[in-house]
Amino acid sequence: MAGAALRLVTNNENAPPSSGDVDTASLIRAVADRGDRAAFARLYGEFAPRVKAFLMRGGLGAVEAEDIAQETMVRVWRKARLFDPAKASVSTWIFAIARNLRIDHLRRRSRPEADIEEREEEADPAPLADEHVDRRARDARIREVFATLPPNQHEVVLMHFYEDEPHSAIAQRLNLPLGTVKSRLRLAFARIKRELEDLS
């Protein structure tokens, strides 16, 4: 069973929870503790171009994408103290900030007259009880499962997170029937869920 093999890997919970060889969580900590600009510049080098690429994959032009990537990094700088490694990895945190800014941007663009809530600036409407979740173990498992998805599922999952009109855009680009794309996504997400079942 795939699950049995994966369990070995997740014993290594001290592995850095983010990309490549840069320990991004300690860079954030340096920014939070002492406003370390050199540490921030490294984070910026790591993430600003990726966020820009993410936004361009979602259909934004280079200028818009760079502007929102800058804004994403402004949030990272300002909110570094609020980053909590128990809740998310650095890349997940930055992904969520960029995703929210993208949605706000698209909303504003489609309805310039509307009073659009700045979702990130609004007071936390209903602080949710912090249930006990071992985020680090779950993230390690997700990383494992994600890496071992069949290539055709891995591909559509990545595209699902990048494209702004996911299913139809993915189907068109890969020249596949819509149903095939949907079933690959369904299989991949069901597997991720299943592989996490024994974790808290």
Next chain:
Amino acid sequence: MNHHPKPETLAAYAAGALDEARAIALAAHLAMCVECRRGVADFEAVGGLALEALDGESMSPGALERFWSRAGLQEKAGAAPSFGGDIRIPEALRRHIDGDFDGIAWKPVSKGFSQAVLDAKGYRSGALRLFKIDPGIRMPRHSHGDAEFTLILKGAYEDELGVFGRGDFADLDGEDVHGPRAIGEEPCICLIATSAPLVFRGLFEKIAQRWVGV
């Protein structure tokens, strides 16, 4: 709670891919469901991996310098982004989720069945409405042409898929046909998110559809 969103629905929410109406309905379920909040956080982690997997797109020359002047202009601290879903529910709807159903402008559709249309405008708009179904009343059987989310806020209904009570979430495909019947002592109030019009079967239902205006 016995009925939850499908994994691919939680993933679509984490990816920011749902339309406004469905995102609101899902956020309302998340407000009541710890398990699904954890599921969304899991798929947000997949989003983090997807971000890592990208080759960066070069920033234009001088971008970091411009960043510092921009950051200098915005020193005020804000709230932290929420995890386990970016819970963002319109204030008016939040009251209903908390169990306050006063002041809803119900419009009768047919005997024992009324609705109120809610605002769900976004860059991907959808149709969001509240249904109130009196005990014993059955909704016309219908399918949706596209996915429909139903979240029970009060009371209960029963359909081909089982019994749905407060907090339960029906995550239906376009092909699913159902005809929920309110059960119990009190009216069933539920939140319905669709992008496509409901397709009612039969003549009576087609007349009803005109009234529902969907």
